[in-house]
Amino acid sequence: MADARPHYPGGMSSAENLAVPDCLFCRIVAGQVPADLVAGTDRVVAFRDINPQAPLHVLVVPRDHHADVAQLAAVDPGLLADVVALAHEVAQTEADGAYRLVFNTGAEAGQSVFHVHGHVIGGRRLGWSPA
Template identity: 75%
Template sequence: MSTDRTDCLFCRIVAGDVPATVVATTDRAVAFRDIDPRAPLHVLVVPREHHPDVVALAAADPALLADVVALGRQVAEAEAGGQFRLVFNTGPEAGQSVEHVHGHVLGGTRLGWSPG
């Protein structure tokens, strides 16, 4: 997949063209704070390479998906004692607002269940 998507917000964040509060990086993924946090810890983890959603990423590069999950775990260990929820929304009806796969790392409080 292309890493040169000037129309994609997260590709622009990865490229450094749009500011974000980056908390961790690897050579294949970037973790940054969500601008509208839903928990004390709310970090988005994205691959540097553009994939539209988690299903596409899993099909194209399972090792990259594992890297994204590992970076999410690293952030959660550093900021939430390793207890966290990792959520991937797929499609607009599921809440995906940016068409670049991203995992929401949520933690830092007791998380209830809310499907909405």
């Protein structure tokens, strides 16, 4: 009988998807790298971006490692919903609920850490500059 668990690029299965040793965000989640934590649940963590682009710039990451938002949506849509819910909670607390939630997917789109993360951006009137 074939293995019914979802498989990830590089051969990882969901049971092995908890952490990647050289991933910066996995190390933050594990408490091995310091971060300014804002909020968290048993499945998701929010911390301030070290290079903020707005008065509110918080990264929201699942505790389990997933390379990007498309991979996360494919294998655990409930966890993606948890990421969005915590992003909203952070924005309610810190920006009166007005915010932008951005997921960069791929190096060409600006993703520099390949552990899915949503950027919660707000705290001022935002313009639109996609490039």
